[in-house]
Amino acid sequence: MKKREKKIVITFHTTTDAMAMERYCKKRKEPGRLIPVPGTISAGCGLAWCVLPQEREHLLKVMEEGDITPQAVHECML
Amino acid sequence: MIYLDNAATTLHKPKEVQEAVIAAFGQMGNSGRGASEPALKALGTVYDAREALARLFHAENASEIVFTANSTEALNIAIKGILDPGDHVITTVLEHNSVLRPLYECRRKGVEMTILTCDEYANISYEEMEKAVRKNTRAIICTHASNMTGNMISLESVGKIAAKYGILFIVDASQTAGVWEIDVQKYGISVLCFTGHKGLMGPQGTGGMYVKSGVKIRPLLSGGSGIDSYNMHHTSQMPEALEAGTLNGHGIAGLRAALSFLEREGMERLRKRELELMRRFYNGVAEIPNVKVYGDFRTDRRAAIVSLNIGDYDSAEISDELSGRYGIVTRPGAHCAPLMHEALGTKIQGAVRFSFSHYNTEEEIDEAIRAVKELAEE
Numbered sequence: 001m002k003k004r005e006k007k008i009v010i011t012f013h014t015t016t017d018a019m020a021m022e023r024y025c026k027k028r029k030e031p032g033r034l035i036p037v038p039g040t041i042s043a044g045c046g047l048a049w050c051v052l053p054q055e056r057e058h059l060l061k062v063m064e065e066g067d068i069t070p071q072a073v074h075e076c077m078l
Numbered sequence: 079m080i081y082l083d084n085a086a087t088t089l090h091k092p093k094e095v096q097e098a099v100i101a102a103f104g105q106m107g108n109s110g111r112g113a114s115e116p117a118l119k120a121l122g123t124v125y126d127a128r129e130a131l132a133r134l135f136h137a138e139n140a141s142e143i144v145f146t147a148n149s150t151e152a153l154n155i156a157i158k159g160i161l162d163p164g165d166h167v168i169t170t171v172l173e174h175n176s177v178l179r180p181l182y183e184c185r186r187k188g189v190e191m192t193i194l195t196c197d198e199y200a201n202i203s204y205e206e207m208e209k210a211v212r213k214n215t216r217a218i219i220c221t222h223a224s225n226m227t228g229n230m231i232s233l234e235s236v237g238k239i240a241a242k243y244g245i246l247f248i249v250d251a252s253q254t255a256g257v258w259e260i261d262v263q264k265y266g267i268s269v270l271c272f273t274g275h276k277g278l279m280g281p282q283g284t285g286g287m288y289v290k291s292g293v294k295i296r297p298l299l300s301g302g303s304g305i306d307s308y309n310m311h312h313t314s315q316m317p318e319a320l321e322a323g324t325l326n327g328h329g330i331a332g333l334r335a336a337l338s339f340l341e342r343e344g345m346e347r348l349r350k351r352e353l354e355l356m357r358r359f360y361n362g363v364a365e366i367p368n369v370k371v372y373g374d375f376r377t378d379r380r381a382a383i384v385s386l387n388i389g390d391y392d393s394a395e396i397s398d399e400l401s402g403r404y405g406i407v408t409r410p411g412a413h414c415a416p417l418m419h420e421a422l423g424t425k426i427q428g429a430v431r432f433s434f435s436h437y438n439t440e441e442e443i444d445e446a447i448r449a450v451k452e453l454a455e456e
Contacts (some may be wrong), residue, residue, distance in 0.1 A: 005103070011317040013434050014123060014141070014305065014313065014316070014318045015110035015304050015316070015318065016110075016125060016128065016140065016313045016317055016318065017141070017315075018121075019121050019122060019125040020125065020140060020141075020209075022118075022122070022141075023125060023126075023129075032285075034113050034118060035113050035136060036112055036113045042306070043272060043307070043308055044306040044307040044308045044309065045111075045112075045304055045306070045307045046304065046305040046306065047110075047113055047121075047304075070124075075108055
């Protein structure tokens with residue numbers, strides 16, 4: 001397994017919201033990718049957006065501009 | 079074969095619809111189930127289709143679009159999920175059984191129902207609709223166009239009544255989605271139910287509903303959603319709240335291709351074409367002695383449908399002759415619209431429905447006119 005690093009994991013209420021995030025970021029060439037929600041956040045499946053810690057503030061600003069509401073923003077070792 | 083049963087399902091679809099469905103096999107996993115490449119491919123395809131439908135119906139966002147198997151499922155979800163015993167609902171004789179039967183079920187459980195009748199042209203009265211509003215009226219539920227006559231109900235007129243009295247407005251757009259402009263915000267529509275396989279030209283087994291943000295609907299189904307799996311309750315977040323279980327991803331891939339086709343070709347141009355063909359057929363048959371045409375042809379603001387009878391012949395007999403002798407596909411009988419036939423006095427005879435597509439040709443229309451003439455003269 002790869003070495004774990006600190007990551008920012010943004011969760012959403014629905015998978016539709018998660019895909020809305022993916023389409024929005026892809027179009028704007030913003031960083032990050034969709035990942036399965038880590039078990040440390042929720043054992044209940046779902047999709048989350050994962051970025052590096054240094055991209056956190058930029059991405060939250062971008063989301064606000066795009067009217068994309070996260071369910072929660074987590075810091076995880078992934 | 080001359081296919082004139084497009085109100086039942088459009089037989090000819092854009093080539094890219096078929097190609098998209100075939101391509102989806104082998105590429106698409108389960109939408110919303112994990113972050114693997116195939117699963118994300120499916121989720122992305124479904125999302126793009128939601129966005130295209132949101133654009134088509136002028137919804138605020140893609141989360142207001144829910145996928146179902148067809149209009150019937152969408153209407154059942156809307157009607158049974160909104161109405162409570164003690165509520166009153168207004169509907170019309172133009173409705174299909176996919177509206178009427180869920181309403182009758184609700185009536186057996188204590189929902190009150192007013193069914194508006196129609197005039198000689200098979201049109202409803204908006205004055206009568208407004209007069210039917212009671213203190214406990216919860217919703218007006220009506221079709222956008224009759225699947226028997228093709229007559230349209232004015233969404234603008236009904237929307238104004240619904241807004242004036244703070245009533246929910248539920249629309250069955252089975253015959254008009256993909257054909258006529260439907261602006262859910264402009265007309266104050268609360269729920270719009272549509273199917274994918276008629277005017278939208280997608281595969282059968284696709285359909286859905288627009289649900290205005292804030293309109294609460296009890297789900298018919300609960301189960302897998304791909305999120306919050308340890309919760310004993312299904313998610314209440316839209317659109318997944320109304321989409322328990324695996325979606326018809328392959329079909330939705332085809333629907334998305336159909337929506338791209340519509341955007342590219344222009345709905346208005348395609349509609350103009352099918353209405354031209356409808357008018358050509360109507361002009362060719364309306365004056366034939368012994369032929370009776372139903373509906374209001376004083377306007378072209380209608381669905382491309384012409385229903386008729388020849389003398390007192392059973393419509394099934396005429397339809398069978400058209401098929402066997404001329405290779406013309408029509409639909410006889412009741413068209414799942416029992417109250418419309420009762421109102422027009424065609425319960426026993428039924429009617430022969432000719433319904434058109436922009437893929438039909440003038441030659442096909444002229445052949446159908448010739449066939450009706452010959453049968454009427456015999």
